[in-house]
Amino acid sequence: MLNKEEVGITVSKKEDFSEWYTQVVLKAQLADYAPVKGLIVLRPDGYAIWESIRTILDEKLKKTGHRNGFLPILIPESLLGKEKSHFAGFNPEVFWVTHSGDTEIGDRLALRPTSETLAYSLYSKWIQSWRDLPLKINFWNTALRAEIKATKPFLRTSEFLWQEGHTVHATQEEAESEVLAILEIYKKTVEEELAIPVITGKKSNKEKFVGAVYTTTMESIMPDGKALQMGTSHFLGQNFSKPFDVKFLDKNNVENYAWQTSWGVSWRLIGATIMVHGDDKGLVLPPRVAPIQIVIVPIYYSDKDAQRVNQKADEVERLLVSKGLRVHVDRRDELTPGFKYNEWELRGVPLRIEIGPKDLDKQKVTVARRHNRQKSDLPFDKIGSEIGTILQQIQDEMFTAAKKMLDDRTVTLTDYSRFKPELEKGHFIKAPWCGNATCEEKIKEETMADIRVIPFGSENSTGKCIYCGQQGSADVIFGRAY
Amino acid sequence: MLNKEEVGITVSKKEDFSEWYTQVVLKAQLADYAPVKGLIVLRPDGYAIWESIRTILDEKLKKTGHRNGFLPILIPESLLGKEKSHFAGFNPEVFWVTHSGDTEIGDRLALRPTSETLAYSLYSKWIQSWRDLPLKINFWNTALRAEIKATKPFLRTSEFLWQEGHTVHATQEEAESEVLAILEIYKKTVEEELAIPVITGKKSNKEKFVGAVYTTTMESIMPDGKALQMGTSHFLGQNFSKPFDVKFLDKNNVENYAWQTSWGVSWRLIGATIMVHGDDKGLVLPPRVAPIQIVIVPIYYSDKDAQRVNQKADEVERLLVSKGLRVHVDRRDELTPGFKYNEWELRGVPLRIEIGPKDLDKQKVTVARRHNRQKSDLPFDKIGSEIGTILQQIQDEMFTAAKKMLDDRTVTLTDYSRFKPELEKGHFIKAPWCGNATCEEKIKEETMADIRVIPFGSENSTGKCIYCGQQGSADVIFGRAY
Numbered sequence: 001m002l003n004k005e006e007v008g009i010t011v012s013k014k015e016d017f018s019e020w021y022t023q024v025v026l027k028a029q030l031a032d033y034a035p036v037k038g039l040i041v042l043r044p045d046g047y048a049i050w051e052s053i054r055t056i057l058d059e060k061l062k063k064t065g066h067r068n069g070f071l072p073i074l075i076p077e078s079l080l081g082k083e084k085s086h087f088a089g090f091n092p093e094v095f096w097v098t099h100s101g102d103t104e105i106g107d108r109l110a111l112r113p114t115s116e117t118l119a120y121s122l123y124s125k126w127i128q129s130w131r132d133l134p135l136k137i138n139f140w141n142t143a144l145r146a147e148i149k150a151t152k153p154f155l156r157t158s159e160f161l162w163q164e165g166h167t168v169h170a171t172q173e174e175a176e177s178e179v180l181a182i183l184e185i186y187k188k189t190v191e192e193e194l195a196i197p198v199i200t201g202k203k204s205n206k207e208k209f210v211g212a213v214y215t216t217t218m219e220s221i222m223p224d225g226k227a228l229q230m231g232t233s234h235f236l237g238q239n240f241s242k243p244f245d246v247k248f249l250d251k252n253n254v255e256n257y258a259w260q261t262s263w264g265v266s267w268r269l270i271g272a273t274i275m276v277h278g279d280d281k282g283l284v285l286p287p288r289v290a291p292i293q294i295v296i297v298p299i300y301y302s303d304k305d306a307q308r309v310n311q312k313a314d315e316v317e318r319l320l321v322s323k324g325l326r327v328h329v330d331r332r333d334e335l336t337p338g339f340k341y342n343e344w345e346l347r348g349v350p351l352r353i354e355i356g357p358k359d360l361d362k363q364k365v366t367v368a369r370r371h372n373r374q375k376s377d378l379p380f381d382k383i384g385s386e387i388g389t390i391l392q393q394i395q396d397e398m399f400t401a402a403k404k405m406l407d408d409r410t411v412t413l414t415d416y417s418r419f420k421p422e423l424e425k426g427h428f429i430k431a432p433w434c435g436n437a438t439c440e441e442k443i444k445e446e447t448m449a450d451i452r453v454i455p456f457g458s459e460n461s462t463g464k465c466i467y468c469g470q471q472g473s474a475d476v477i478f479g480r481a482y
Numbered sequence: 483m484l485n486k487e488e489v490g491i492t493v494s495k496k497e498d499f500s501e502w503y504t505q506v507v508l509k510a511q512l513a514d515y516a517p518v519k520g521l522i523v524l525r526p527d528g529y530a531i532w533e534s535i536r537t538i539l540d541e542k543l544k545k546t547g548h549r550n551g552f553l554p555i556l557i558p559e560s561l562l563g564k565e566k567s568h569f570a571g572f573n574p575e576v577f578w579v580t581h582s583g584d585t586e587i588g589d590r591l592a593l594r595p596t597s598e599t600l601a602y603s604l605y606s607k608w609i610q611s612w613r614d615l616p617l618k619i620n621f622w623n624t625a626l627r628a629e630i631k632a633t634k635p636f637l638r639t640s641e642f643l644w645q646e647g648h649t650v651h652a653t654q655e656e657a658e659s660e661v662l663a664i665l666e667i668y669k670k671t672v673e674e675e676l677a678i679p680v681i682t683g684k685k686s687n688k689e690k691f692v693g694a695v696y697t698t699t700m701e702s703i704m705p706d707g708k709a710l711q712m713g714t715s716h717f718l719g720q721n722f723s724k725p726f727d728v729k730f731l732d733k734n735n736v737e738n739y740a741w742q743t744s745w746g747v748s749w750r751l752i753g754a755t756i757m758v759h760g761d762d763k764g765l766v767l768p769p770r771v772a773p774i775q776i777v778i779v780p781i782y783y784s785d786k787d788a789q790r791v792n793q794k795a796d797e798v799e800r801l802l803v804s805k806g807l808r809v810h811v812d813r814r815d816e817l818t819p820g821f822k823y824n825e826w827e828l829r830g831v832p833l834r835i836e837i838g839p840k841d842l843d844k845q846k847v848t849v850a851r852r853h854n855r856q857k858s859d860l861p862f863d864k865i866g867s868e869i870g871t872i873l874q875q876i877q878d879e880m881f882t883a884a885k886k887m888l889d890d891r892t893v894t895l896t897d898y899s900r901f902k903p904e905l906e907k908g909h910f911i912k913a914p915w916c917g918n919a920t921c922e923e924k925i926k927e928e929t930m931a932d933i934r935v936i937p938f939g940s941e942n943s944t945g946k947c948i949y950c951g952q953q954g955s956a957d958v959i960f961g962r963a964y
Binding site (some may be wrong): 166 | 549814
């Protein structure tokens, strides 16, 4: 058992955001470093958040006709190289298996950086006619892309948990609606469950997925002013169906190449949740994905009190568990209430219920909210009916606060001279852009900002490109990314 | 769309068991071969069975205080080699990553064949005092062990889905009870959910997990007479805690090495389910794990009938879905009922409901059971109340049939001259064994049978060793394995 100083976060979020982040991840016991550089391990609290995200998203995907499958992690080099631009994009990051036991392998095997090539080589066998379409399969697995920069848990790791969906459709229209439907599911999941608002739209051509016709994305801003891509959904057109021969016979018995999509979100969502909501005391988890939603701390200083306080704590636990809530009673005898408060605050539990002898006398408990650190009394007979409402309030207030941050940090500019100064204050910059890659590249060179997203609805700009002054084609969001 | 001959199983289970198995796996669309030898892909129906197993087992593990975590797939060679016998056991099967992009990696990276070494190097950091114990973490992931023999989906593949549990305890007693508690959870899961009876007990010293003090196992017999290890739970003693420095301070502040266990089941359970229950028409799934439990086939030959039949089919679907059952209505207009029956039988759906105009007139549906191919009538007003019972009956009857096979195929012998002939009939042989590795090895050499399990309760044999005639130490089960 560590003492309080070793356990707590020793830097403030504002002063050293990066160090603060690392301390929260490690000290809240979400993750730890693995022995290989670039790799991390998830401890049970970290994995439980992923399980919550997975359960929620999986249900939404199944309701919309998607099913899950399994793909092996090894892809032959020859297959990975079949779509040229795709291969060129991933090649430098690929881990290669060259031996099994002492035997050298002829065609080297890649650890999947993503599974388009493998999935589509199979889809071409599975799909024969229009009756086999749409084919909508999702894969919960990991992908591996060698990171050379310093490891940052959930944000920059060489292996990451994610899901990758791969769908096939008979028409371009259907595939394009799938791309948007998925992005909408992602947005709802992130906003409602993780309480993080996002801006959705298209990527510029330069920033799209290698091999896609276009990429749609949801973007958010972190408290250090950096942009985070939270999930992407790609329209692949026939770019893969042609090299991989994904064809079908239509109702008139005519052979056509199919239309495809792919899309994914990763454990980066956990990183965003930590960054957006955490504070100087540590992690702050939205109730919907918190492994423990409510911690009950019994308080007593005599054996007589211990008995009646513990009895009430057990009773409240049973009541809340029966409501389907995730509850933990901290029964550790050898620790003070204060120590326990600090520990559960560090670990981000959204709601704490304190029960002491005085509370018993007054027939109430004390309820402490993690996100705003406010305490209030709750009479015994209201616990069953009110706690659910309080958790929903917390969830809503966390979203509202995050939305305010995003809005406050998004400035609209028309004057390029203000571009860099605003960026350096940690802002997203919304500005007209002419649609030319040259301007996009120049801005990147001069400011290190790229186009994060061309928001839906802002594709027709009336302004002048912030860089070249030509007629703008869209109002876009610029930002600096991780 | 394939025609009937191409879709159906073309060999009988009895005549060519191996070919029959492969055809069922592929044609029931459970799995397919990946482009790399030894690797397979799971299609949605195959993965859905794994999801059922995972959900059921995960719930049991969580109820007994286990939590899930995540470990990366790459383990440095130096770490994998830290427990010598363990490393020697796995070394020939390990896939090695030597490059990331074009850069050569110094300490080669193994794709995990199992995660003891990685998990315990972390556990040694996470565990300091008795308060951190027991630590009970489970990992749902894949393991990789290069297979040189011909690929057999679910049974012999170079990557397989599994779970690996790794627990740490303060005392030997607690660790040993954990080993048994897990084996009991496994047995219940396999018997109740997959309807496959198993024999539980210990492995002989020769057959134990490399690095364990002892291994407990559950074994079953397949219809071709081969033995299948269905899951193992290992007592590791302090064999890993010493090299990996997994120590804790006890209540008296004295430092101790911890006691450990590890255990796992894999998608091999799906292979067993296919083999034990399938028949010449294809797959037969136990209702508890079937992706579709009930398929409804509307039958009509005129538009007028189509409307009222379909309406009833929809109504029955809604009713059964509201009972929490997994139901599918086969609405494909262009196919005959007979074609549909064959297809759903091939795919193993436990129960089929047929609804035609005559059924409507008689206010009933026809119910066809997959496992015994029996049909009966069920009045409309009994559907809601009876279908659940029928599914449970199917589940029970499937277990009873499988239990009969296991019992029929287990013969007790005292005479070695009958050993090989009985083995060749596809039998397990129960016989006294002196406990000597020499006899065990001789028997293996002469018959290709090994000791599958020393059943619990038969450790004290009164008979004479079937090989050497010395006093037996246990009545053990011999069999030939995959």
